[in-house]
Amino acid sequence: MAILPILEAPDPRLRLISEPVDTFDDGLRTLIADMFETMYDAPGIGLAAIQVGVPKRLLVIDLQDGAEEDQEPVRNPRVFINPELFDPSEEINLYSEGCLSVPEQYADVERPARIHARWLDQDGKQHEEALDGLLSTCLQHEMDHLEGILFIDRLSRLKREMVLKKLEKYRRSRKAA
Ligand code: GNR
Numbered sequence: 001m002a003i004l005p006i007l008e009a010p011d012p013r014l015r016l017i018s019e020p021v022d023t024f025d026d027g028l029r030t031l032i033a034d035m036f037e038t039m040y041d042a043p044g045i046g047l048a049a050i051q052v053g054v055p056k057r058l059l060v061i062d063l064q065d066g067a068e069e070d071q072e073p074v075r076n077p078r079v080f081i082n083p084e085l086f087d088p089s090e091e092i093n094l095y096s097e098g099c100l101s102v103p104e105q106y107a108d109v110e111r112p113a114r115i116h117a118r119w120l121d122q123d124g125k126q127h128e129e130a131l132d133g134l135l136s137t138c139l140q141h142e143m144d145h146l147e148g149i150l151f152i153d154r155l156s157r158l159k160r161e162m163v164l165k166k167l168e169k170y171r172r173s174r175k176a177a
């Protein structure tokens with residue numbers, strides 16, 4: 001297993017549209033294991049393959065409930081391959097999102113509160129589920145990555161420019177440290 005480097009904005013590879021996965025082999029299983037290791041190390045609750053430079057329609061999520069309350073996190077690793085979203089709720093949710101590719105920046109993003117999803121697991125088996133709460137938000141955020149979209153693209157231009165300015169400032173402080 002390996003911790004992979006995470007691409008950061010404005011890396012142009014984050015703008016690629018990812019291609020469907022068509023082979024379910026050991027290479028795919030190794031990539032999935034490395035993505036989980038990279039996500040847990042970051043730490044984050046989701047990771048799309050393009051964030052580690054692989055333009056495939058593959059993402060991993062683990063909300064790790066309890067991780068922020070000083071408890072042992074409860075691990076629930078989930079793999080989504082070639083996911084499709086449908087029947088979004090009219091009700092909209094506001095969540096302060098972050099992204100490992102836009103480090104240390106957070107901003108409120110509006111998304112449908114509930115969504116239906118269809119996807120394949122690492123054995124190629126199909127699943128379908130109705131999702132809500134943070135899982136719904138996180139899956140929509142990850143799906144955006146497959147289309148080359150970052151959460152900052154969903155902010156007003158003013159807010160996006162503020163976040164990008166703060167990201168530059170954070171980068172300078174990180175370099176100086
Ligand atoms: O770790 C992450 N946290 C998060 C918080 C709110 C909404 C979405 C996310 S996903 C993010 C990890 C990441 O960048 N995934 O692409």
Ligand code: NI
Nearest residue numbers: 098099100101
């Ligand atoms: Ni992200």
